[in-house]
Amino acid sequence: MDLGPERPICKRCVLPHSPPDIVLDAEGVCSICRQEEARQSRSDDPPLLETDFVRLLQKHRGKGTHDCLVMCSGGKDSTAALYYMKRRYRMNPLAFMFDHGFEQQDAIDNVRRAADALGVDLLFYRTDAVRGLFRKMVVSGSRAVLCHPCSIWYMSLTFEMAARFDIPLIIAGWTKGQSARPGVMTRCACNVDAPEYRSMGEATKAFLKTLRDDPQYRDFPSSMEEAVARARKRHHATVLSPHxxxxxxxxxxxxxxxxxxxxxxxxxxxxxxxxxxxxxFLSVWNSLRHFGYTHYHVEMAKMVRQGLMTREEALRALEVNFGDETLARVLERLEPPAK
Ligand SMILES: [Zn+2]
Structure with missing residues (x-):
């Protein structure tokens, strides 16, 4: 697997030198860390408190057959979110998991086990609806990040499910590194205005534009903002993460x-x-090849700056831990299902 020449990494966070979006200075510190330094000396946002969260939950508690829809991936953060909603906050969640054909069985099993153990209802949605979109992206050689259109799709789907079951609150397992404030909508769909996401965001936008000419995906939202705006016209749901x-x-x-x-x-x-x-795996390989880093580098860099993980822990987690065989297996699965 050839990922090109090694790039110097910021001494403070884990972002590599990737001009024009990320540039290391003479001291080996990246432009994003420098920006953050300047921002912090200007203002200190008050931290979010658990009492704020409980106040938000109180508004919706006990409404409808379920008062919150919990987006479950089978990962630790969303499983903890489901656990908290049921046991810590005594809400009545509907656990929601989708499988677009690429979810791992271990992950699906985790969600089933958690729903069983907690005695919560589970909605499992399996579809091939976006496989063609992923294939199109790979075949076109786009630099766009696969996770971005995917998150636009699954947030639209999640809002649709919340609407269908008339649930006022959508709970995600997003951590502080993924997005630290309510109102920041998505796990992976990036804030294209953030400098470390600029090139990735532009590539995604350019790819989404090409869908206009595709009869199958013509109506696909052109951005997360558009997806959320459309969804909110039908049903208003607030999105929060306990983390x-x-x-x-x-x-x-x-x-x-x-x-x-x-x-x-x-x-x-x-x-x-x-x-x-x-x-x-394919998304990560693509981003490493084209940009030298992934959205996970951005998330973990944030967590390192916030003191939520050490730089060494982040660097270890970000080491490439898969090879050509894994990529070949995923590419094979992108082929259309046999009729
Ligand atoms: Zn840095």
Missing amino acids: WFLDQAAEDYVEVIRREVGWRPVAESYPAGSTNCSLN
């Missing part, structure tokens, strides 16, 4: 969900210790 409001380290809640709901790590996923779908 934004809690100061718990992942190793603490992993311990709890292992014990309480039988959570297990999946055998193979990137970054190490995550539970991402198998298409993610």
Whole structure:
């Protein structure tokens, strides 16, 4: 697997020198860290507190057959979110998992086990509807990040399910590194205005534009903002993650969900210790080739700056832990299903 020449990495976070979006200065510190330094000296956002979260939950508690829809991937963060909603906050969640054909069986099993152990209802949605879109992206040689259109698709789907079951609250397992504030909508669909996402965001936008001429995907939203705006016209749901409001380290809640709901790590996923779908290997390989880093580098760089993980931990997790064989297997699965 050829990923080109090695790039120098920022001494403070884990972002590599990738001009024009990320540039290391003479001291070996990246432009994003420098920007963050300047921002922090200007203003200090008050931290979000658990009492804020509880206040938001109170608005919706007990409404409808379920008062929250929890997006479950089978990973530690969303499994902990489901556990918290049921046990810590005594809400009445509907667990929701989708499989676009690339979810790993271990992940699906985690969600089923958690729903069983917690006694919550589970909605499992299996579809081939976006396989063609992923294939188109790969075949076109686009630099776009596969996870971005995917997250636009699955957020639209999640809103649709919330509408169908008339649920006012969507709960995600997003961590502080993925997005640290309510209102920041998505796990992977990036804020294209953030400099470290600019080139990736532009590539995604350019790819989504090409869908206009595709009869199958002509109506696909052109951005996350458009997807959310369309969804909100039909049904208003607030999206929150408990992790934004809690100061718990992942190793603490992993311990709890292992014990309480039988959570297990999946055998193979990137970054190490995550539970991402198998298409993610292709997405990561593409981003490393084209940009020298992935959205996981951006997320973990944020967590390192916030002191939520050490630089060494992040670097270890971000090492490429898969090879050509894995990629070949995923590419094979992109082929249209046999009729
Ligand atoms: Zn940096």
